[in-house]
Amino acid sequence: MAIDQGGKQVSNPRSEATNYDEELSRIDASIADLKNREIQYAAERSQLEAKIQAAKLQRDILAHDNSKMTARKLSKKRKKKKVKRPRARAEERKLNGLFGLIHLMSALLPSNLRGRYIEEWRGELYDMRMEGAPWRNCVIQVVVIALQAVPRLAVTLRQAVRKTVD
């Protein structure tokens, strides 16, 4: 910009042309710089993508191995349970079979109280099992109930009935 005689600013076409050249060259330089940066970023991006791919692959492999291991552990546990279950069931079946002895002997009890005591003894046996009593002890308990508790109780209850009648 130049200043005329009246003090007003007047534009100089030559100086403007030099200014634009500078500006253009600066813009060109910045474009080149940005392109360079873009190339760098593209290179970095491709590197990162490759790294992500590698990490995903590693993760997939580990997840697969992990699922295999957990499956193996579970199958081991199941196998153990499978070994235990039939035995426990067989024991329960035997116990129920033995409980038939109590049912048989309970014919000695007055009919109105028979069900009550059978249920009570069944509960006691269940408690014994839950307390971790060995199966043999449960069998002994059943035999004791059938051969000792039932006859004694029958005598007690029938004596009481006789007393009320008298």
Added chain:
Amino acid sequence: MSYVPRLTEQTVAVLRAMLAAPTTPRWGRDIANETGLKSGTLHPILARLEQAGWVVSAWEDPAEHEDAGRPRRRYYQFAPGGAEAARCAIATVVAPTKSSPVGRLRPQLGH
């Protein structure tokens, strides 16, 4: 019907176990564990106490045993006045053995 039940050693043991917490309902196995009595002895005793009117029994609340997934229990508890009657009876049973001179009378040797 109420009468004074025969107070054997085992009956006294059962009553003592129940008197430890007179208002708490107890089930058969619980009492058996505390007294060391077998089922064959315990149930006739409980039946006698029930007939005497000292003890009452009732099935437990279905909600409790269904939640626990086990068979229901029969709970035994002192009837109103049962605990006092049991205490008096135990006192009369225990007292003579301590104070009675009968146990101390023995024939003297040489007479």
